[in-house]
Structure formats: C-alpha cells, structure tokens
Amino acid sequence: MISIATWNVNSVKARLGNITSWLQQAAPDVLLMQEIKCETEAFPTSAFRDLGYHVAVLGQKAYNGVAILAKMPLEAVRTGLPGAEADPQARYIEADCGGVRIGCLYLPNGNPVGTEKYPYKLAWMDHLARHVETLLATEQPFVLGGDYNIIPAAADVYDPQAWATDALFRLESRARFRTLLNLGLTDAFRVRHAEPGAYTFWDYQAGAWPRDLGLRIDHFLLSPQAVDRLDDCVIDRGPRAQEKASDHTPVMLTLRDPAKPFAQVHGVS
C-alpha cells in the first residue's frame, strides 16, 4: 500500500508546526503541498528530512508554490506544465515515486471573473488537459493531486446558488474539469464516497468552519491504471480544527500494491 496526501497549507513557514505534527500522526508516504508561499531556497527542507522525507520544491516569493515530500526517493522531477514552463507562477511539480507518477498542482483561483485572472485559469486548465493526454499515452499509473480550485458539483458546496457565478463553480470552469474526467481520469474521493457536504476548505471569514460552510476543491484525479489499485480516499478534518489552521484540510489517498500479472498468478508460461 502507498498513501498519498494533498494539503494546501497556506504558507509552509506559518504552518510548519501544524504540518510536522500531522505528518507524525498521519504518517503518509507522500505529501503534496500547495501555497507554500516561499522561495525554493527558503523551503524548510531540513525539518522534513528529519522526519524521513525526500523533498522536491517549486517556490516563488510570497505567493503560490508547490512541494512534494516522500519517504521514497523522488525521481524525474519536472516543474511547470509543458508549454507553460515560462509561467512565473509556481503551480506545478511532478515526480516518479514508489512506482507511480505523481503530480502536485495548485490551479489558479480565477476570481474575480471579468479580470485577466479568469482566462488565465481556463488557459491553465487547457495546458493541464494537454499534459494529461501525454501522461495517459504512457499507460502508466499516475495521480494528480492538489488544490484544483474547482467545485465539481452542487453536492460539493454548501450553497450552490450563491456560488453559481464564482470562478470555482462557473460552468466554464466545471466543463474543463469534466474534460479531465472525460479523458479517462477518476475523482478518487467521489468514486468511493457518495455523501454531499464532504468539504476540504472552509473560509477564515464569517464563521465558515464552525458553521460547516465549506467547499470540496482539493482533489485526486487518477489514471485508469491507478484506479485499478484504488483502496480509498478520505478527508481528515482534524487539522482544520486546530489553532493557526490552514483554511484547507488534508485529503489522503491509498493505493494497493500492483497486482501480479495474470500469467504469473495462473502459471501461464
């Protein structure tokens, strides 16, 4: 079994204590982090190495930033989406880890709609879809985890009508998320859990957390070869309840070990 978590930490420096205590308690093999909000050189690598993790980071000053922690070595690291390597916003990092290709993404928020931020979000999603086509062609298991800033369906938001025109829930945004599913990817949480109201984000404002006014915007999308190995995908609300919490909480995916080839199981030579 391999366990892979994703968590938008909203500043790795401000959240270092929350993150290390959660790592010790939940002990995921891999943690994908978004919004680390620091430059690559300023990432607190040694604090995570001390807990037994390898580290790959794509940072920038003040905003965005993504990182992968893994108990296994991280190989063939790439940063940025193909065709958008020059994008100054640090939003994508990918590596081989434990026999799985793992992408960590921080998809643009896109608000306010009507500014250049929204077409940037849609274009970013188009680049992602093209990259997914390339990854699918390898026929290898891969997992894309992160803060998608997409509410996939009405069951994933406390008040769908209030969010109808928001960049996270507009039809143009959801259509592009649907495109990723139509290419052959699977929303790991939703294929295992049918209930509405399973949120991963609660705003800091207006008592959203105590009132449970949340959104499900942090996702794991799996390739067909990864879905074959899907054990479960769960949301851990614990970290959101703590002092100095991020506004997001971790989502954890577990994949079974690969099945032995049919011929090996049945003794076919």
Add this chain to the structure above:
DNA sequence: ATGGTGGTTCTACCA
C-alpha cells in the same frame, strides 16, 4: 451590498 479573516510584506495583493 458589505464585511467578515489571515498570510506576505510594508502597501496592497491574494484567497
């Protein structure tokens, strides 16, 4: 309709 909170940085910007 507004304001409500929080991180980075130091003056707004972003979410």
